[in-house]
Amino acid sequence: MLLRETLSNHWNRLQHKLFPEMENALGVLSDKHTKLVTVLETVRVEAFLPYPHGYVGRPCEERAALARAFIAKAIYNLSTTRLLIDLLEGDVRLRRLCGWERREDVPKEWTFSRAFAEFTEQQLPAQVHAAVIKATLENALIGHIARDSTAIEAREKPERKAEAANAAPKKRGRKHKGEETPAPEPRRIEKQKTMSLRDMLKDLPKPCNVGTKRNAKGHQESWIGYKLHIDTADGDIPVSAILTSASVHDSQVALPLATLTATRVVNLYDLMDSAYDNDNIRDHSRSLGHVPIIDINPRRNAALAADIEREAQARRAINLRTAEDIRYNQRSSAERINSQLKDNLGGTHIRVRGNPKVFTHLMFGLLSLTALQLMRLVT
Numbered sequence: 001m002l003l004r005e006t007l008s009n010h011w012n013r014l015q016h017k018l019f020p021e022m023e024n025a026l027g028v029l030s031d032k033h034t035k036l037v038t039v040l041e042t043v044r045v046e047a048f049l050p051y052p053h054g055y056v057g058r059p060c061e062e063r064a065a066l067a068r069a070f071i072a073k074a075i076y077n078l079s080t081t082r083l084l085i086d087l088l089e090g091d092v093r094l095r096r097l098c099g100w101e102r103r104e105d106v107p108k109e110w111t112f113s114r115a116f117a118e119f120t121e122q123q124l125p126a127q128v129h130a131a132v133i134k135a136t137l138e139n140a141l142i143g144h145i146a147r148d149s150t151a152i153e154a155r156e157k158p159e160r161k162a163e164a165a166n167a168a169p170k171k172r173g174r175k176h177k178g179e180e181t182p183a184p185e186p187r188r189i190e191k192q193k194t195m196s197l198r199d200m201l202k203d204l205p206k207p208c209n210v211g212t213k214r215n216a217k218g219h220q221e222s223w224i225g226y227k228l229h230i231d232t233a234d235g236d237i238p239v240s241a242i243l244t245s246a247s248v249h250d251s252q253v254a255l256p257l258a259t260l261t262a263t264r265v266v267n268l269y270d271l272m273d274s275a276y277d278n279d280n281i282r283d284h285s286r287s288l289g290h291v292p293i294i295d296i297n298p299r300r301n302a303a304l305a306a307d308i309e310r311e312a313q314a315r316r317a318i319n320l321r322t323a324e325d326i327r328y329n330q331r332s333s334a335e336r337i338n339s340q341l342k343d344n345l346g347g348t349h350i351r352v353r354g355n356p357k358v359f360t361h362l363m364f365g366l367l368s369l370t371a372l373q374l375m376r377l378v379t
Contacts, residue, residue: 006136008378014041026093033093035372036075040068040097042371043128065099066107066115067124072098074365079349081112120356125363126241129370133239133264136374142267144327145239145290146232147257147276148334149250150342151211152243152362154225156353159207159245189280192255197263200256204244206355211246225350226358228341229253230366231261232334237373238366239265243359250275255284262288269293271331293324341365 018041023029029037046064072094073084088095088106100106107115119125192200212222229242229250240260242253254276261267270285274297285292298305315321341347345365352361 014038022097026096029093032076033097035368036072036094036097038375039071039075039368039371042374043071043132043367045071045124045128048122048124048128048131062099063115063118066112067119068098069112070116070119070125070364071368074346074368077344077346077349079346080351081109085109085112116352116357116360120360123360125360125367129238129363129367130240130264132367132370132374133237137233137237137239137265140265142233142239142265144234144269144271144330144333145258145261145265145267146271146331146334147229147254148232148273148331148338149227149229149253150338150347151213151223151246152226152228152347152350152358153223154208154350154353154358156208156224158209158224188252189255189278192252193280193284197256197259200259201242204242204253204256205248206243207245208353208355209245209247211248226355228338228347228362229257230334230337231257232337233265233267234330234333235373235377236333236336236340238337238370241363241366243355243362251278251281254278254281258284258288258290269327271328271334273331293328295328337369340369345369 014037018037019029019034022037045067049063049067069084069088072088073081076084076087078084078087085106085108088098088100089103095101095103095106188203191203195203208225210222210224211227212220214220223246225246226243227246227248227250229244231239231241233239240257242257242260244253254272258270258281268291270290270292272281272292272294274295276294277297277299282292282294296304296308298308315325338347341362345368347362347365350358350361352358
């Protein structure tokens, strides 16, 4: 069955059957309620959680309801769990959508905290997101994958830089005849060419530290936290994501991110900005059967920068747009995903510490965004 037909059938079931039944039982649903129902029915997070009833010992709080509540926290863009609990206690529709009938049934903050730690250990939202992508896009041919990263600010102390070991002083003077120069240490991106995906992900720096980048206006800005790297397919659908330290350069995550995406979807073009201008990245993209379209980085080469500017002016003068230029414009989908996640789905409300928990928090928002974007394809 084609992707559009599958999504259309799912949306028709929501629109003509589920929503009317819920409104008869709960009353009129707001726009946020409708979005929450759409996401919950699309991702089916409860299918990835164990059924707690029937085991020996004191039963734990219903983990499926807690997982649905964390998705609601992302959709409502709430900054803290306390605000989520207050909203659940005051909004009967939201409470029943998550799975609690009475106000007294809503757990306390510490229960939410324990459940969140369990979801982090299970990598629950990442697993659900991978399953949703596989179920919807595995048999679809994707035209473009836009690759980009975004800064994630965190409320924790940055990791201190390890002090350099006391190396032997460099020998002065000319080298003796026949004396060999030691080979330089290969860079991370060169090592990744012979590494498996698991090893590449393990090798990436993960702790919180300080990141610096130059914004669109040319000014340098810094932040404390992490960097989220996302691959976005046509239709503004996030396909895969990796969270690293803030100081990690985008090019060091290109190979593992491209390999991870290749295990989930089939695409034709890889779109990247000048931060990914590297021959190793181009070769890896071609080895996956893709066509890389990467903006050129002059790297302090004034002559090359001048040539690029002259060529751009000449093309504008004759109104010439190449096929690569038209396709490269699709890279703006990555920017839209970054802004949607940070502005509307909790990407700026980081109240947990440590890479695994921060990634879990972000993936609840990214999972919700993926479900909503899939439904927008047919609406």
